[in-house]
Amino acid sequence: MHNGICVTDLYKKYGNNTVLNNINMTLMPGEIVGLVGTNGAGKSTLLSILCGLKRNYTGNVEIDGVNIRSMRRKKNIGCLIENPGLYPALTGMENIKYFTSFTDTVTTDEIKALVGALELGDFINKKVKKYSLGMKQRLGIAIALLGSPKYLLLDEPMRGVDPEVIPALRKYLVSRAREAGTGIMISSHILGEIESMCDRVIVLQAGRIIESIDLKEDAGSAEEDYIISSSETVQIEAFLREKGYSVRRTENKLMVRTRDTEVNELIKLLVANGLNLTGIAPYRENLEERFIKAIKQEEDQ
Numbered sequence: 402m403h404n405g406i407c408v409t410d411l412y413k414k415y416g417n418n419t420v421l422n423n424i425n426m427t428l429m430p431g432e433i434v435g436l437v438g439t440n441g442a443g444k445s446t447l448l449s450i451l452c453g454l455k456r457n458y459t460g461n462v463e464i465d466g467v468n469i470r471s472m473r474r475k476k477n478i479g480c481l482i483e484n485p486g487l488y489p490a491l492t493g494m495e496n497i498k499y500f501t502s503f504t505d506t507v508t509t510d511e512i513k514a515l516v517g518a519l520e521l522g523d524f525i526n527k528k529v530k531k532y533s534l535g536m537k538q539r540l541g542i543a544i545a546l547l548g549s550p551k552y553l554l555l556d557e558p559m560r561g562v563d564p565e566v567i568p569a570l571r572k573y574l575v576s577r578a579r580e581a582g583t584g585i586m587i588s589s590h591i592l593g594e595i596e597s598m599c600d601r602v603i604v605l606q607a608g609r610i611i612e613s614i615d616l617k618e619d620a621g622s623a624e625e626d627y628i629i630s631s632s633e634t635v636q637i638e639a640f641l642r643e644k645g646y647s648v649r650r651t652e653n654k655l656m657v658r659t660r661d662t663e664v665n666e667l668i669k670l671l672v673a674n675g676l677n678l679t680g681i682a683p684y685r686e687n688l689e690e691r692f693i694k695a696i697k698q699e700e701d702q
């Protein structure tokens with residue numbers, strides 16, 4: 402049996418407007434994949450299809466080797482898409498109990514653990530119509546996690562959630578992926594949020610995947626740029642050039658190309674030649690810079 406959510410040649414149209422255009426992607430158990438893109442790129446549409454909420458598309462979506470169209474109940478999938486479909490006249494706990502009736506085995510202990518982990522205790526017995534957006538989102542995430550689904554699909558889950566609650570929530574989701582092996586796909590406009598928790602990021606632009614960014618690249622083996630901090634960068638630059646290193650300056654920062662495994666040798670060489678440096682650190686573009694570059698490249702084509 403194939404493991405994972407596997408999307409092939411997926412197209413979705415609204416009238417003549419193609420909003421998903423030849424999407425091919427996977428989500429494996431235990432990995433956290435971010436979905437980013439400008440407004441209207443197709444993030445919510447893609448997540449809705451993966452959750453089985455939209456069926457009018459062409460292409461294939463398989464979950465662990467089974468076509469999603471042939472599944473009556475998608476018990477492998479927990480989702481929070483746009484507005485969680487909560488019942489306003491019921492309390493948070495009554496909503497949880499209601500949604501529990503759709504899953505096979507949810508114990509009282511599991512519910513208690515979720516309420517604790519998502520810090521819902523203060524409002525779980527209040528009616529949902531009195532909830533703020535952030536409270537609804539947190540309850541929605543708890544409901545998505547009922548029954549410990551193998552895959553979790555979350556559309557802007559942190560929308561409206563208090564900044565002081567977000568780190569704990571993020572940590573909890575990461576622990577579900579690492580410890581329970583849950584495959585998580587999460588969309589957000591907050592790129593720092595995505596960068597801090599995802600293994601991989603898919604960039605959508607006007608319905609197409611324009612870039613897939615691996616955030617867990619093996620730094621040890623590949624050559625990359627290192628920024629050298631020193632009061633003697635002019636002398637260091639000349640010395641390294643003479644030694645055959647590839648050196649460049651960007652925005653007045655001195656950068657040398659080397660490997661993680663060879664940085665110690667480089668430091669020793671400089672010090673042995675009377676050149677002092679105060680720091681050396683890998684220079685990596687952050688997700689925001691890579692995102693903007695990808696969008697710009699696509700627009701320039």
Ligand SMILES: Nc1ncnc2c1ncn2[C@@H]1O[C@H](COP(=O)(O)OP(=O)(O)OP(=O)(O)O)[C@@H](O)[C@H]1O
Nearest residue numbers: 415418420438439440441442443444445446447590
């Ligand atoms: N029910 C609908 N009928 C017609 N067009 C739709 C419908 N739902 C979405 N669209 C269009 O599909 C495209 C993708 O929308 P979608 O909501 O998936 O984007 P998104 O990336 O989630 O955007 P945002 O970041 O603004 O939430 C947009 O052009 C949108 O106008």
